[in-house]
Amino acid sequence: MKEIIKKLNELKKEKNAIILAHIYQLPEIHDIADFVGDSLDLSKKAVQTNADVIVFCGVHFMAETASILNPNKKVLIPAIDAGCPMADMITAEKLKEFKSQYKNPVVVAYVNTSAAVKAESDICCTSSNAVNVVKSVADNKSDIIFIPDRNLGNYVQKTSGVKMNIWNGFCPTHNNLILPEYALNAKEEHPQAEVLVHPECRPEVISSADHIMSTGVMCRYVEKSTAKEFIIGTETGILYKLKKDNPDKNFYPVSSFAVCPNMKKITLAKVLDTLTNMKNIVSVPDDIRQKAYIPILKMLEINAQG
Ligand code: 13P
Ligand code: SF4
Numbered sequence: 001m002k003e004i005i006k007k008l009n010e011l012k013k014e015k016n017a018i019i020l021a022h023i024y025q026l027p028e029i030h031d032i033a034d035f036v037g038d039s040l041d042l043s044k045k046a047v048q049t050n051a052d053v054i055v056f057c058g059v060h061f062m063a064e065t066a067s068i069l070n071p072n073k074k075v076l077i078p079a080i081d082a083g084c085p086m087a088d089m090i091t092a093e094k095l096k097e098f099k100s101q102y103k104n105p106v107v108v109a110y111v112n113t114s115a116a117v118k119a120e121s122d123i124c125c126t127s128s129n130a131v132n133v134v135k136s137v138a139d140n141k142s143d144i145i146f147i148p149d150r151n152l153g154n155y156v157q158k159t160s161g162v163k164m165n166i167w168n169g170f171c172p173t174h175n176n177l178i179l180p181e182y183a184l185n186a187k188e189e190h191p192q193a194e195v196l197v198h199p200e201c202r203p204e205v206i207s208s209a210d211h212i213m214s215t216g217v218m219c220r221y222v223e224k225s226t227a228k229e230f231i232i233g234t235e236t237g238i239l240y241k242l243k244k245d246n247p248d249k250n251f252y253p254v255s256s257f258a259v260c261p262n263m264k265k266i267t268l269a270k271v272l273d274t275l276t277n278m279k280n281i282v283s284v285p286d287d288i289r290q291k292a293y294i295p296i297l298k299m300l301e302i303n304a305q306g
Helices: 002-015 027-032 039-048 060-069 092-099 130-137 150-160 172-177 180-189 203-207 215-224 238-245 268-277 286-300
Strands: 017-022 035-037 053-057 074-076 105-110 123-125 143-147 194-197 229-233 250-253
Touching: 002 017, 002 268, 017 027, 017 039, 027 238, 027 268, 035 039, 039 053, 039 060, 039 286, 053 060, 053 268, 060 074, 060 286, 092 105, 092 143, 105 130, 123 130, 123 286, 130 143, 130 150, 143 150, 150 203, 180 194, 180 203, 180 229, 180 250, 194 215, 215 238, 229 238, 238 250
Parallel strands: 017 035, 017 053, 053 074, 105 123, 105 143, 194 229, 229 250
Antiparallel strands: none
């Protein structure tokens, strides 16, 4: 392990590379990353960096977003097969078909979508800025379409009061593995704990929480909070960062088997192999890139919540 880390540090200098990692990555990836964050913060970091090479430890749509924002940089993903099943629940063709059913469609696309789907959308959002993004496009004339996550969509609709036409997608990890009865059990076991839940969870899980937050906002909230115990309703990879940053606080997952198998495909050995051989370059065809860039840029102009 030490050998790999030493080699990676040398390669990073030699190639002017930066390692970005999503919060759901394995602990050893957190430890070698230059920045660990949620999908919005990772997009921002990808814009700000002066590095020539971005090694993106996350799932494919995240690396693709970094590549769309940085056409002149090389974006590498250590596991080329790390996809997002929720992103795969809508295609550009299906979206075109859905749009054709409305008179004035305005598409808000969660970043968990392919570049081709973003190219057919008007504005992107992440779980940390979705409410502000939807409010920014709401008017009386538009038919707002929200894709692909029904749970985030329903939460945003309820919070913003903006009526939307929501695609029926979901995250298998949050929707199927974090169940309402687990949240109730955790609350019974830890009655003093604050309950923080990701908006990709089911509505019944969301309604049992004290706060609904993206992963990055959760991390910042816990640091500031005076509470000592937290019940966490999201993918379990976040627990390593929470504990590392807050050793005096305790964290209990709603579900200890809420694991995203795609996020866990990236290992230290794969990161080393990718950077050594400059492989798994993520690139987007120029015509799609130019169209997909616009909704991402519009999103970055909207202030994130929290
Ligand atoms: P965040 O925006 O909180 O990083 O969530 C991304 C994601 O894929 C959650 O499953
Ligand atoms: Fe996709 Fe769910 Fe994994 Fe996030 S946790 S990357 S939404 S499958």
